[in-house]
Amino acid sequence: MFRCGHPVVTQxxxxxxxxxxxxxxxxxxxxxxTATVGEVHAKRARxxxxxxxxxxxxxxxxxxxxxxxxxxxxxxxxxxxGCGKSTFLRCLNRMNDTIVGCRVTGDILVxxxxxxxxxxxxxxxxxxxxxxxxxxxxxxxxxxxNVAYGPRIHGLAGSKLELEEIVETSLRRAGLWDExxxxxxxxxxxxxxxxxxxxxxxxxIAVNPEVILMDEPCSALDPIATAKIEQxxxxxxxxxxxxxxxxxxxxAARVSQRTAYFHLGRLIEVGDTAQIFTNPRHQLxxxxxxxxxx
Amino acid sequence: MNKPNDRIRxxxxxxxxxxxxxxxxxxxFRLYGLASIAAGLxxxxxxxxxIISHAGAAFQQTFIALDVRFDEEVLAPDGRWDDDALLAADxxxxxxxxxxxxxxxxxxxxxxxxxxxxLLSTGAGYxxxxxxxxxxELFGKTRRLWLPAGDDVDLYAKGQVDRSxxxxxxxxxxxxxxxxxxxxxxxxxEKRFNRTFFTAGDSREPELAGIRGAxxxxxxxxxxxxxxxxxxxxxxxxxxxxxxPRNRWTDIIEVNINNLxxxxxxxxxxxxxxxxxxxxxxxxxxxxxxxxxxTLMTLPVIIIAxxxxxxxxxxxxxxxxxxxxxxxxxxxxxxxxxxxxxxMLTGAIIGMARALGESAPLxxxxxxxxxxxxxxxxxxxxxxxxxxxxxxxxxxERGFVERTSAAILVLLVFLIVMNGTAVYLRKRFERRW
Numbered sequence: 001m002f003r004c005g006h007p008v009v010t011q012x013x014x015x016x017x018x019x020x021x022x023x024x025x026x027x028x029x030x031x032x033x034t035a036t037v038g039e040v041h042a043k044r045a046r047x048x049x050x051x052x053x054x055x056x057x058x059x060x061x062x063x064x065x066x067x068x069x070x071x072x073x074x075x076x077x078x079x080x081x082g083c084g085k086s087t088f089l090r091c092l093n094r095m096n097d098t099i100v101g102c103r104v105t106g107d108i109l110v111x112x113x114x115x116x117x118x119x120x121x122x123x124x125x126x127x128x129x130x131x132x133x134x135x136x137x138x139x140x141x142x143x144x145x146n147v148a149y150g151p152r153i154h155g156l157a158g159s160k161l162e163l164e165e166i167v168e169t170s171l172r173r174a175g176l177w178d179e180x181x182x183x184x185x186x187x188x189x190x191x192x193x194x195x196x197x198x199x200x201x202x203x204x205i206a207v208n209p210e211v212i213l214m215d216e217p218c219s220a221l222d223p224i225a226t227a228k229i230e231q232x233x234x235x236x237x238x239x240x241x242x243x244x245x246x247x248x249x250x251x252a253a254r255v256s257q258r259t260a261y262f263h264l265g266r267l268i269e270v271g272d273t274a275q276i277f278t279n280p281r282h283q284l285x286x287x288x289x290x291x292x293x294x
Numbered sequence: 295m296n297k298p299n300d301r302i303r304x305x306x307x308x309x310x311x312x313x314x315x316x317x318x319x320x321x322x323f324r325l326y327g328l329a330s331i332a333a334g335l336x337x338x339x340x341x342x343x344x345i346i347s348h349a350g351a352a353f354q355q356t357f358i359a360l361d362v363r364f365d366e367e368v369l370a371p372d373g374r375w376d377d378d379a380l381l382a383a384d385x386x387x388x389x390x391x392x393x394x395x396x397x398x399x400x401x402x403x404x405x406x407x408x409x410x411x412x413l414l415s416t417g418a419g420y421x422x423x424x425x426x427x428x429x430x431e432l433f434g435k436t437r438r439l440w441l442p443a444g445d446d447v448d449l450y451a452k453g454q455v456d457r458s459x460x461x462x463x464x465x466x467x468x469x470x471x472x473x474x475x476x477x478x479x480x481x482x483x484e485k486r487f488n489r490t491f492f493t494a495g496d497s498r499e500p501e502l503a504g505i506r507g508a509x510x511x512x513x514x515x516x517x518x519x520x521x522x523x524x525x526x527x528x529x530x531x532x533x534x535x536x537x538x539p540r541n542r543w544t545d546i547i548e549v550n551i552n553n554l555x556x557x558x559x560x561x562x563x564x565x566x567x568x569x570x571x572x573x574x575x576x577x578x579x580x581x582x583x584x585x586x587x588x589t590l591m592t593l594p595v596i597i598i599a600x601x602x603x604x605x606x607x608x609x610x611x612x613x614x615x616x617x618x619x620x621x622x623x624x625x626x627x628x629x630x631x632x633x634x635x636x637x638m639l640t641g642a643i644i645g646m647a648r649a650l651g652e653s654a655p656l657x658x659x660x661x662x663x664x665x666x667x668x669x670x671x672x673x674x675x676x677x678x679x680x681x682x683x684x685x686x687x688x689x690x691e692r693g694f695v696e697r698t699s700a701a702i703l704v705l706l707v708f709l710i711v712m713n714g715t716a717v718y719l720r721k722r723f724e725r726r727w
Contacts (some may be wrong), residue, residue: 028312098612098616124619126618126619131618132617133614135608135610137608139614140633150619153628204617280445
């Protein structure tokens with residue numbers, strides 16, 4: 001229905017089709033994208049990305065994205081399927097390394113250090129920047145072992161008692177402790193989908209990351225489990241920087257402070273969540289959040 | 295009548311018209327399936343029935359009771375009795391004496407005497423020597439001993455000699471049959487469990503031939519194969535699947551491994567002959583060479599099975615481990631490998647079972663030799679079960695027919711035990727995710 005770089009003058013009906021009850025938009029009525037609209041810089045930036053390009057073989061998946069993610073904030077990455085938001089998220093802890101033919105150029109700095117530097121070791125990076133995946137993926141081991149695995153391989157616990165303490169704290173923080181405290185030795189795969197996802201979050205925070213990346217963490221969950229995870233994200237915001245990819249705009253609006261809108265591999269617009277959803281400045285953003293496509 | 299209703303009705307009619315045909319096709323297909331399964335089972339039963347009915351006889355052996363007098367004059371004609379004399383003594387003469395003593399009222403010519411001696415196995419003399427070595431006080435005394443009968447007598451006792459045939463067409467003469475009838479009437483002819491079959495090595499005489507040499511050879515060969523192919527195969531599978539970059543070289547390696555799995559096994563035998571025996575100078579006929587050759591043959595199977603087991607581990611498990619900062623090796627060894635283990639082990643055991651049943655490549659490295667001694671190490675000459683079966687099947691003596699079947703049965707038991715282990719391991723270690 002729509003193509004990038006279409007002349008503005010041929011789209012008058014789209015203006016008419018817009019909901020008249022909606023607040024008047026200040027969006028520039030152009031679907032051309034030259035530079036990201038909005039403020040890409042954050043006040044206290046924890047992650048700074050500058051001119052990031054990602055290629056899968058010959059395919060240019062992400063074009064020149066620059067974005068900061070600040071301390072103590074939840075940033076939501078939204079956009080239609082295939083727009084590169086998951087790819088971008090996976091760049092932040094170099095999970096893309098596992099994909100054959102994936103190449104990343106540009107600078108991504110976590111706490112001022114370029115993570116794509118030759119000397120960078122991905123092991124401490126991934127401990128620092130944890131990740132929660134779309135599908136709950138607990139290890140086929142006991143609940144305790146699931147949470148204890150990270151601290152154990154990183155040597156975070158000096159003793160068994162300390163390890164148990166870490167496990168309990170992590171499960172408490174993930175809001176799962178009361179549900180599983182009597183069945184810590186049961187397999188993690190026996191839990192319900194929502195519980196499994198919280199177990200995965202507990203597993204991630206057990207290694208004390210600074211940043212948590214969440215790749216559509218609720219897409220496989222029912223509304224009640226989703227509500228629990230969202231509440232959890234809200235609580236975790238105090239201690240962690242969180243970047244969340246979501247297909248649900250309501251979810252983005254509920255949990256995030258900032259929102260970044262991706263489209264066909266380009267970062268179109270970044271801004272405060274409230275502003276993005278009530279008063280998008282770019283036509284593409286407005287098209288997306290009003291449900292015209294995606 | 296409005297149009298849509300008409301259309302729906304016509305559709306219904308068309309569907310109904312084809313229904314009987316569709317059902318018939320389904321029933322027919324099920325019948326084909328049942329028929330093929332029935333045919334398969336039928337052949338299986340025929341095979342097992344034939345093997346077991348033949349093999350049953352091999353687990354029994356005919357013995358003749360003789361009152362043997364360990365005569366000083368025969369054993370030590372020069373009056374000297376020591377270890378050398380024990381080895382060299384004429385036990386055959388003792389047997390002849392004892393046999394003749396059974397029929398005191400008959401006077402026999404040379405030929406008849408030979409026919410009488412033929413009732414006993416040629417190995418009976420060794421039994422006497424062993425008895426004397428174990429109990430030196432027997433010297434000069436008389437003792438009733440159960441000695442193995444010759445293979446013709448053995449066949450007769452098992453009902454495989456037809457008395458209605460002309461004398462010239464049978465393996466036993468009328469006189470021999472008369473003697474046997476008398477022995478049977480005296481309770482001196484008895485069928486007992488054939489221990490020799492499980493304790494002896496190969497022999498030219500069916501009644502003295504045993505499977506133990508081949509069993510030991512098979513075990514030693516498989517041990518070598520297991521020790522070499524399991525670590526190499528698993529390491530290769532893990533490296534290629536989890537660590538190796540995907541490029542042209544790994545593609546070439548993969549294609550070659552797949553091709554190797556399809557190479558006829560005798561080619562590996564030729565390779566083993568050329569490389570391990572002629573170039574490296576390993577001992578011919580030894581389980582070591584056999585094991586190395588079988589390793590070459592099983593490696594592709596183990597690698598392919600291992601890779602597919604690793605491939606079937608969901609990538610989300612790898613991502614989960616990598617995502618909390620596990621290194622590549624920790625991910626593989628803590629999470630991927632335990633999940634892939636049942637599949638890898640199953641592949642390895644099936645490869646081993648194939649190696650156990652393999653004879654062609656071993657013929658090329660000399661494991662087909664006639665070897666009487668039971669091998670004590672991997673560098674001593676040995677033979678293996680399938681080759682032993684081949685050798686016995688090739689022997690002209692009638693007594694080897696049943697022993698061939700018995701050896702097949704032993705081999706099948708080994709295979710079933712190995713496959714059973716594979717199933718058990720898979721069930722035991724299988725985990726759900």
